Amino acid sequence: MTLTKYIEISKISVYNSLAYLLDFFSGSLFIGLIIFVFIQLWNVVYGPSAGLIEGYTINMMVWYLVLTEAIVTSPGKILEEIGDEIKTGNIAQNLNKPYNYVGFKYASSMARTLLRFLITFGVGSLVAYVFLGGLEVKFLTLPIILVSVFLALTLHFLIMVLLGILVFWLEDASATYFIYQKIVFVLGGMLMPLEIFPTWLEKISAALPFSYIAYHPAKLFVNFQWSNVSEVLLKQLMWIMIMIVIVTIVYQICIRKISLNGG
Amino acid sequence: MVAIISIKNLTKEFKTRRKEAGLKGSIKSIFSPSYKLTKAVDNVSFTIKKGEVIGFIGPNGAGKSTTIKMMSGILFPSKGKMDVFGYNPQKQRKDLSFHIGTVFGQKPQLWYHLPAIDTYNLFSKIYELDEKSYRSRLDYLVKLFEVEEIIFQPVRKLSLGQRMRCEIIASLLHGPKVLFLDEPTIGLDLIAKKKIRELLKRLNENEKVTIVLTSHDMDDVEQICNRLIIINEGKIVYDGSTKDIREKYLKYKVIKVTLERQVTSLGLNLLGVKTIENEKYTQTLEVDTSKQPVQKVISQILSKHKISDITVLDPPIEEIIERIFKKEL
Amino acid sequence: MGVKISLKNHLKLLMEYVKISLASAMEYKTSFITQTITMVINDTVWIIFWIIFFNKFNQINGWTVQDMFMLYAVVTFSYGLAGVFFGNRNKIAEVIAEGKLDFYLSLPKNELFHVLISRSSWFSMGDVVFGLIMGIISFSWWQWPLFFVLSLMSMSIIISFGTLAGSLAFFMGNAEESSRNLYMGLISFSTYPLAVFHGAARIILLTIIPAGFVSGIPVELLKNFNLKWFLLSLICSLVFITISIIVFKLGLRRYESGNNMNVRV
Numbered sequence: 092m093t094l095t096k097y098i099e100i101s102k103i104s105v106y107n108s109l110a111y112l113l114d115f116f117s118g119s120l121f122i123g124l125i126i127f128v129f130i131q132l133w134n135v136v137y138g139p140s141a142g143l144i145e146g147y148t149i150n151m152m153v154w155y156l157v158l159t160e161a162i163v164t165s166p167g168k169i170l171e172e173i174g175d176e177i178k179t180g181n182i183a184q185n186l187n188k189p190y191n192y193v194g195f196k197y198a199s200s201m202a203r204t205l206l207r208f209l210i211t212f213g214v215g216s217l218v219a220y221v222f223l224g225g226l227e228v229k230f231l232t233l234p235i236i237l238v239s240v241f242l243a244l245t246l247h248f249l250i251m252v253l254l255g256i257l258v259f260w261l262e263d264a265s266a267t268y269f270i271y272q273k274i275v276f277v278l279g280g281m282l283m284p285l286e287i288f289p290t291w292l293e294k295i296s297a298a299l300p301f302s303y304i305a306y307h308p309a310k311l312f313v314n315f316q317w318s319n320v321s322e323v324l325l326k327q328l329m330w331i332m333i334m335i336v337i338v339t340i341v342y343q344i345c346i347r348k349i350s351l352n353g354g
Numbered sequence: 355m356v357a358i359i360s361i362k363n364l365t366k367e368f369k370t371r372r373k374e375a376g377l378k379g380s381i382k383s384i385f386s387p388s389y390k391l392t393k394a395v396d397n398v399s400f401t402i403k404k405g406e407v408i409g410f411i412g413p414n415g416a417g418k419s420t421t422i423k424m425m426s427g428i429l430f431p432s433k434g435k436m437d438v439f440g441y442n443p444q445k446q447r448k449d450l451s452f453h454i455g456t457v458f459g460q461k462p463q464l465w466y467h468l469p470a471i472d473t474y475n476l477f478s479k480i481y482e483l484d485e486k487s488y489r490s491r492l493d494y495l496v497k498l499f500e501v502e503e504i505i506f507q508p509v510r511k512l513s514l515g516q517r518m519r520c521e522i523i524a525s526l527l528h529g530p531k532v533l534f535l536d537e538p539t540i541g542l543d544l545i546a547k548k549k550i551r552e553l554l555k556r557l558n559e560n561e562k563v564t565i566v567l568t569s570h571d572m573d574d575v576e577q578i579c580n581r582l583i584i585i586n587e588g589k590i591v592y593d594g595s596t597k598d599i600r601e602k603y604l605k606y607k608v609i610k611v612t613l614e615r616q617v618t619s620l621g622l623n624l625l626g627v628k629t630i631e632n633e634k635y636t637q638t639l640e641v642d643t644s645k646q647p648v649q650k651v652i653s654q655i656l657s658k659h660k661i662s663d664i665t666v667l668d669p670p671i672e673e674i675i676e677r678i679f680k681k682e683l
Numbered sequence: 684m685g686v687k688i689s690l691k692n693h694l695k696l697l698m699e700y701v702k703i704s705l706a707s708a709m710e711y712k713t714s715f716i717t718q719t720i721t722m723v724i725n726d727t728v729w730i731i732f733w734i735i736f737f738n739k740f741n742q743i744n745g746w747t748v749q750d751m752f753m754l755y756a757v758v759t760f761s762y763g764l765a766g767v768f769f770g771n772r773n774k775i776a777e778v779i780a781e782g783k784l785d786f787y788l789s790l791p792k793n794e795l796f797h798v799l800i801s802r803s804s805w806f807s808m809g810d811v812v813f814g815l816i817m818g819i820i821s822f823s824w825w826q827w828p829l830f831f832v833l834s835l836m837s838m839s840i841i842i843s844f845g846t847l848a849g850s851l852a853f854f855m856g857n858a859e860e861s862s863r864n865l866y867m868g869l870i871s872f873s874t875y876p877l878a879v880f881h882g883a884a885r886i887i888l889l890t891i892i893p894a895g896f897v898s899g900i901p902v903e904l905l906k907n908f909n910l911k912w913f914l915l916s917l918i919c920s921l922v923f924i925t926i927s928i929i930v931f932k933l934g935l936r937r938y939e940s941g942n943n944m945n946v947r948v
Contacts, residue, residue, distance in 0.1 A: 131879040266721035273728040451791040
């Protein structure tokens with residue numbers, strides 16, 4: 092129908108300018124809701140005396156979550172996107188282009204991710220500040236924290252790319268993402284700091300890369316210790332290196348299979 | 355024969371949002387939208403008799419689908435009166451639904467991953483058909499549409515033409531007296547289109563089912579409809595027999611030939627043949643069929659040239675409408 | 684031939700759709716099984732989170748890890764039922780926006796009911812399974828009948844809330860995102876102990892975002908039955924069912940009059 096055609100055209104132009112922002116905001120509102128729920132939860136746990144739990148004050152505990160939520164949720168649907176390209180065989184189109192596929196994805200998604208991170212962190216901070224209160228952070232430490240967050244986002248990205256490629260064998264992209272998300276929630280320490288875990292679980296978590304996405308950068312943020320900085324940043328870099336190697340290998344294997352079978 | 359559907363002064367207006375250009379316009383339209391009334395259907399009247407096969411044609415957006423939707427009670431008219439089998443579609447949509455079948459070419463109703471038979475069983479429950487009459491009805495339709503094997507294969511494995519045949523059966527299970535088809539041949543190849551036309555014709559002859567179909571393909575309508583309603587910008591520009599239209603406006607055919615070798619002219623010496631386009635390898639001719647049969651033109655081309663491709667087309671619907679306007683004015 | 688909008692015929696239709704959805708799921712057995720298992724794993728991870736949490740803090744406002752098991756039994760079972768039998772509960776905005784309503788409008792069944800039942804979510808199967816597992820862990824035999832009744836009430840609230848959120852698409856521009864967030868909001872709130880919410884938050888969760896009636900109150904009732912709160916739960920689900928039907932009807936009227944400007948016809 093002509094009519095709807097014009098509605099569509101005007102809609103598209105509105106969306107092009109506003110869609111991204113609106114979409115981001117509405118996603119972040121959901122994060123705000125989770126922060127609110129956890130403020131209530133921690134309020135009850137800390138009780139009126141509001142002391143320390145494993146070295147965290149209630150404000151540290153909540154602001155910890157503000158940062159981990161923002162890191163974990165801001166990359167969006169990278170895993171599903173790549174999984175889709177793998178399953179449809181569209182990934183083959185990138186083979187004859189003069190760029191590295193993963194590098195290209197990284198560049199194009201990191202801009203979106205950072206913007207979304209800022210908005211999500213902003214909404215989360217607002218909720219935390221209004222319903223609980225602020226957090227003391229030394230201005231000087233901010234650049235280091237930002238570097239750690241950036242490395243965390245990169246590591247998060249690489250793991251999702253790896254899983255996205257593995258969809259070639261795992262079949263179901265949304266199921267894969269679902270499970271990965273839950274692993275980061277718990278083993279990555281997104282919902283609560285690893286100190287609260289029983290020791291055996293804390294050990295498992297320490298041996299895996301997921302805590303370098305959520306727990307470590309967030310701990311630097313709420314409880315900055317100079318003695319931790321170098322170890323956290325180096326371990327983050329190490330995991331990034333390892334992931335780059337694995338992604339490269341798996342990508343090559345997958346591409347070979349796709350070009351052999353024709354998608 | 356008595357009219358089973360009568361439509362009087364039917365009008366449908368839509369409110370559309372207007373927007374100024376650019377980002378500023380986008381924002382403005384969110385906060386203070388300005389509306390424009392568009393008439394999708396404009397004061398349309400007609401009646402349909404039992405057993406008629408009617409083609410609704412017109413360019414995209416002319417108001418064909420809107421009219422069909424109003425007749426089946428899905429959309430409510432802004433003005434006008436409708437009587438479909440004595441029902442008022444706006445008020446008695448559910449009662450009416452037992453008497454009509456609808457097929458929307460672009461909105462499949464069959465379950466994609468399942469054989470069509472599963473959807474048929476579901477539809478028999480939706481219409482609360484009793485098991486025995488449903489079975490015999492299904493047997494009859496399956497034979498009529500020649501899909502005995504096909505209905506047991508998952509729909510996703512069928513060709514588009516086979517799918518459409520199965521879609522139409524789904525809308526006929528409850529024995530409707532009228533079948534509305536919105537673009538039933540869209541996206542089909544020539545052979546599949548021909549098959550659908552044949553089957554609809556057979557259905558009409560066997561059961562006296564009234565068929566109303568929309569199309570923007572003149573061929574569709576010319577082959578099976580005995581009556582034609584041409585609609586443009588919401589208004590009826592023609593309502594009459596297909597024969598009339600064929601004689602007055604469809605006497606032109608367009609022949610497109612692609613030659614193996616480049617020529618400056620086809621060198622035909624025939625009355626009523628006009629070259630309208632002359633490109634390197636492709637020549638487009640317009641043939642006035644009242645003066646010259648198409649077969650003769652083709653056979654002459656074949657005898658004189660080596661060709662790699664040849665197609666015979668009707669002039670596009672827009673051109674026919676334009677011609678109708680020219681004659682009338 | 685008159686139109687019988689009888690409950691019995693609509694329940695028959697529901698069973699027909701369950702059958703055809705299952706047949707469709709069986710066409711993709713691996714996918715169906717993967718999604719079921721994924722959901723069980725997902726729910727298990729959350730329970731592990733709460734086990735760790737209560738292992739550290741013992742109880743919060745009287746809620747123990749056993750209560751959390753019960754809460755998860757009610758929440759996953761009722762969400763699962765809603766997803767299996769009324770799979771379009773969270774997809775109504777999409778159905779409207781994609782112009783798919785025409786199909787339901789042309790058929791002789793209640794439009795809202797028909798839209799809701801014509802899809803089945805395979806992920807939800809995992810929720811049903813997990814809910815039953817949690818139930819087996821937490822309930823004595825005499826609690827089961829009450830558990831089923833309360834789950835049906837929770838399910839009605841979930842479906843009605845989804846319908847209300849989805850019906851936004853009738854009235855405003857692109858509502859898919861907002862309706863999804865509203866629905867997710869209800870899910871999220873109902874997976875935390877009601878006991879942590881106070882004041883305004885508690886009032887909201889017992890009224891406009893009825894997550895309290897979806898999970899918290901049923902858990903309280905399963906622990907200590909209380910007629911007053913049982914009746915309040917019942918009233919809550921009836922009120923939400925009624926409002927959702929009315930709002931959907933109002934929206935449908937807009938749709939039929941063609942003033943719904945956001946439909947891709």
